[in-house]
Amino acid sequence: MGLYSVSAIRRIFANETSPCCLPYYRGNSQIISPTPRITRINEQNVPAFKTIRLQALRDSPTAFGSTYACESQFDEAEWQKRAANLSGDRGIGFIAVDNDSPFGIIGAFPDECDARTAQIVSMWVAPTHRRSGWGSVLIDAVRSWAQAREIRTLRLTVTSCNYGAMEFYRQNGFAMTGKIFPYPNDPSIIEYEMAQSVPPTSFADSP
Numbered sequence: 001m002g003l004y005s006v007s008a009i010r011r012i013f014a015n016e017t018s019p020c021c022l023p024y025y026r027g028n029s030q031i032i033s034p035t036p037r038i039t040r041i042n043e044q045n046v047p048a049f050k051t052i053r054l055q056a057l058r059d060s061p062t063a064f065g066s067t068y069a070c071e072s073q074f075d076e077a078e079w080q081k082r083a084a085n086l087s088g089d090r091g092i093g094f095i096a097v098d099n100d101s102p103f104g105i106i107g108a109f110p111d112e113c114d115a116r117t118a119q120i121v122s123m124w125v126a127p128t129h130r131r132s133g134w135g136s137v138l139i140d141a142v143r144s145w146a147q148a149r150e151i152r153t154l155r156l157t158v159t160s161c162n163y164g165a166m167e168f169y170r171q172n173g174f175a176m177t178g179k180i181f182p183y184p185n186d187p188s189i190i191e192y193e194m195a196q197s198v199p200p201t202s203f204a205d206s207p
Contacts, residue, residue: 036103036134038141041086041093049086050079052095052102056124062159063124065184085109094141096125096134103129106138110151118146120156123165139172147201154198157191159183169194 041049057068074082086093086107096104103126111117120142125135146154156174158165160183179193 036096036098036129038094038096038137041083041095041105041107043080043083043087045095046076046079046083048095048097048100048102049083049093049105050074052105052124052126053122055102055126056105056122059127060124060162062183062186062189063162063165064122067185092142092145093122094138096129096138098129104134104138106142108142108145108154110149111155116151117153117155118142118149118151120154123156135168136172143198146198150200152198152200153195155193155195157181157193160190160192166192166194172196 039045054068054072057064057066057071061067083093085091091107091109093105093107095102105122105124106120107122108118108120111119120139123135123138125138142154146152154174155177156169158169173196174194175196177193177195181191181193183189183191
């Protein structure tokens, strides 16, 4: 699994370049073809954000605290608001796109009580692109964002019935914290918290 160019991530989060598509590098520093690609959620790609979020809720209803029935009723103003929350100081969001069709999504918000901690939300990859590395690419994007903001811990919750997601997160460096929470949509399901430490960025490693 490769990593984003640290210098490219730094320029984007420092607003030296427009928040558009992120180039993705493999270990040999070769850039993957621009399709598929990762792009930041913003107020210009709200239709793609809305599409992939509703696809995720419909495909994996027990993976999220919200529901398709609820969010499919949102008006366009609400989707614009949510995209804005994922594209500024309050949070970050990415979608994975293939030939202009979104197939993956992830978001993260800094903890309001601890600026060095952030919560990952809305993580999902379409069945057509699972087990192809793109879930890890989305995690990499959030990790790079966290490093740029000097965030040192990433947390998330995963439902007790989502065994595939638990294994995926373990493979990407997350571990159980021991905390559990009730799942709001089904009393027979609980949510486990997982977390990982985020190492500081080494500027000497920038290409």
